[in-house]
Amino acid sequence: MFGIKKNTIKSVVFNKNTQAILLISPLVIFLLIFSVYPIFQSFFNAFKVENNTNWRLGFSNFSSLFSKSAFRDALKNSTILFF
Incomplete structure (x- = not known):
């Protein structure tokens, strides 16, 4: 029994959580890159007005x-087709 580590409940739960995080992390990274970032970028670009010298925020x-x-x-x- 010496040298053999017993699996405790805490280590088993940690291993399951680690496995879940490792499996879900590529999906989360994919969503952040291809969904969330373009939304914020398009929102920023929608209100940006560029001139030759400076840019300002406007409607x-x-x-x-x-x-x-x-x-x-x-x-x-588009509204008629949607509803």
Whole structure:
């Protein structure tokens, strides 16, 4: 019995948790890279207005978008198709 380590409940639980984390971590990394990051990047780019010298945060992109009749028609058609 000397030299043989008994499996305790704590070590078995730790091994199961470690295995679960190792199996789930590639999925979490994949979701972070291909889902969460693009959402934040598109949100940041939507409000950014670039000039030659500087950039500022603004709603002018959205005001010019909603003022166009083609966009309003496309939004109306998409809403009708969705519902």
